[in-house]
Amino acid sequence: MDNKKIWKAGLIVIGDEILSGRTQDKNVAALAKWLNVQGIQLAEVRIVPDIIEHIAEAVNEVRATTDYLFTTGGIGPTHDDITVDAVAAAIGADVIVHPRARAMLEGYYGDKGGLTEARLRMARVPDGGELIENRMSGAPGIRHGNIFIMAGIPAIAAQMMDALTGQLEGGDPVISETIGCWTAESEVADILGAVENAHPECQIGSYPFFREGRVGANFVVRSTDAAQLATCVAALTAALADQGQQVTAGGI
Amino acid sequence: MDNKKIWKAGLIVIGDEILSGRTQDKNVAALAKWLNVQGIQLAEVRIVPDIIEHIAEAVNEVRATTDYLFTTGGIGPTHDDITVDAVAAAIGADVIVHPRARAMLEGYYGDKGGLTEARLRMARVPDGGELIENRMSGAPGIRHGNIFIMAGIPAIAAQMMDALTGQLEGGDPVISETIGCWTAESEVADILGAVENAHPECQIGSYPFFREGRVGANFVVRSTDAAQLATCVAALTAALADQGQQVTAGGI
CATH class of the missing domain: 3.30.70.360 (Alpha-Beta Plaits)
Structure with a gap:
C-alpha cells in the first residue's frame, strides 16, 4: 500500500424541500457510491436551507477539511435557486454569465420560447468556473477548482457524476x-x-x-x-x- | 400573529452506513415532517461518520444555533455505537448506566440470553438523561435537556417521535x-x-x-x-x- 492518503469529499445539500420533508433526498447515497468508485470517501454532509449566508458558511467550513466539495440543488431558474451566488460569495468570486452555458441554453430553448431572463440565470457561474455538461437538461453543472456544483434532480445529478468519472484524483477504491x-x-x-x-x-x-x-x-x-x-x-x-x-x- | 418566535431544530445523522451509500437515510424526511406538526423548523442536518470527536463537534456547533438538537443512529450494542459517548463528551457529562434502562433491558432480554455486557451498553446515558421509550426494542432513546438521542432504524425512530409528540414547545405548525x-x-x-x-x-x-x-x-x-x-x-x-x-x- 504505497498510496496512504485518504481522499475526502464533503457534500452540501441545498434546499428547503429536503429540510421540510417534502422531498426525500437521493443524492447523498448516489454520490457516496460514486465517490467510493473514484477512491474518495464522503466525509461529511450538511443539508442547509435556501439562505445564501448559510450555504456560503457551510461551503467554507466543509471545504476546509476535505479535498473536494460538492453541492446539489438550487441551480434552476427560479427565485429560490441561489447556489451559484452562495458559492461565489464563499470563495470571493464575481458571478458572470458563462458564454458557452449561454450558447447551450440558447440552443436548448431556441424552439421553446427562447432565452428569458429567468433561464439566463442558469448560465451564471462563479468567475473561473468550468461547465459540467449533461444531456438531459440545457443547464450545466459547474466545476470551480475542487468545488462541484450539481443539480438537485437525481437523474441530472447522476449524469453530471458520469461526466466527472475518472476526472478526480483519488486513492484506492473502497x-x-x-x-x-x-x-x-x-x-x-x-x-x-x-x-x-x-x-x-x-x-x-x-x-x-x-x-x-x-x-x-x-x-x-x-x-x-x-x-x-x-x-x-x-x-x-x-x-x-x-x-x-x-x-x-x-x-x- | 402574537407568537413570532421561530423554533428551530438541528439533526445529526450518525453513521458510516449513510456516508458510504449503503443505507438510504429515511430519518431526515420523517423528522422534518414530524417537526412541522410540532411547530418546529428543521434548520440544519449534518451527516457525520462514526468518530466521537466529529459527532461531538457537530452536536455543539448545531445546538449553538438551534432550540432542539436531535441525533439518529449509533445507540445499539456494537463497537460502532458511540453516540452516547459523543454527546456526553460534547456536553461535558459523565456516562452512567441508567437504572430504569437497565431494568427495561433485563426484562426484554430475560428469555433471550440475559443482559450481556454488549447489551448493557444500550442502558448507558449521559448523566442527567431521561429515557424516550419505544415498544419495538428494549433500547430506549435518551432526552438530555434539549438534546434527543434517537435510534437509527426508522421504525424505532418513528416510535420515539410518537413518544415525544406534544412534549416540545413550538410555534404555529407550518x-x-x-x-x-x-x-x-x-x-x-x-x-x-x-x-x-x-x-x-x-x-x-x-x-x-x-x-x-x-x-x-x-x-x-x-x-x-x-x-x-x-x-x-x-x-x-x-x-x-x-x-x-x-x-x-x-x-x-
Missing part, C-alpha cells in the same frame, strides 16, 4: 463484502469488535434489522485492500460460526 | 398547499418571485420534474398562517392562469 446472521447484533457485538481490532485495515459495520418477525443483522466489511478484506471476512465468518451462528455469505 | 403546471419552471420563474415578494408571510418552493416525456413543476406554498396561505395560493393560481397555464390544485 471495496466491501457483506455477511449476515439471523441473530440480535447484541449477541455478536464482542466478536465484531474483536475482529475489527485484529484487522486495522478494515472497518466492520453492523446493520440490524427486523424482518419476518425475527431479528437479524448484516455485517459489512470495508477496506481498500482486497487481500485484507478477504482475510477479515474469513476471520469474522469463522468467529461467528464458532459461536454457533449460521452465516449467510452476501448478507441476508 | 401548513402548505401545492399547485402544479405542465410547464418548465423557467417559464414561470418571474411569477413565482413576484408573488412570493408580495406575500412575506409565505414561502414558495418550485419543484420541477420530468414525467411522461414532459416537463412540469409543482409549487409548494408554506406558511404558519392559514389565511395568508390561502391568499398567496389564490394570487399564484391567478397569475399562472393569466399567463395561460393550466393550474392543477393539489399538484401534479
